[in-house]
Amino acid sequence: MKRSIVGFRLDEEDHWVAELDCGHGWHVRHQPPFVERPWVASEDGRRSRLGSELDCVRCDRMEWPEGLTEYNRTPEFDETTIPAGLRSEHSTKKGVWGRIRVFSGVLHYHVNAPVGHTFRLDPESSGVVVPELAHRVEPEGPVRFRVEFARKQEPA
Ligand SMILES: [Zn+2]
Secondary structure, three states, X not given: OEEEEEEEEEOOOOOEEEEEOOOXXXXXXXXXXXXXXXXXXXXXXXXXXXXXXXXXXXXXXXXXXXXXXXEEEOOOEEOOOOOHHHHOXXXXXXXXXEEEEEEEEEEEEXXXXXXXEEEEEEOOEOEEXXXXXXXXXXXXXXXXXXXXXXXXXXXX
């Protein structure tokens, strides 16, 4: 998925990491002649790249980013109390990740692009909700679940 660069930081080895709005980080090394990114060495160069887009394959792999903080959760739903909004296609906002936790029963979790896929969630397997990625859920029968929302903590 296309994600925007929202900032830069240095890692433990003093390499520049671009921080994306999804919460993932990408190394942006200047390693001539293999990778030419002279802009990364200067502050002006880095600033000029803020807002530009990278293809985040970690989002495509639905990889939970490091360092997220849970900040909200839904009540516990069952097959009769699932809000209609969760059954029809919807998505979370920029930078908002979700964890679908099933306490009993089975919940079908349908995800759209990049490749449509249906996950069968149960108490042993939770679902990862990727920011801005359209999805919906459907109970297989009696089920109890909730969704926990997490995002990067805003720097103080
Ligand atoms: Zn990402």
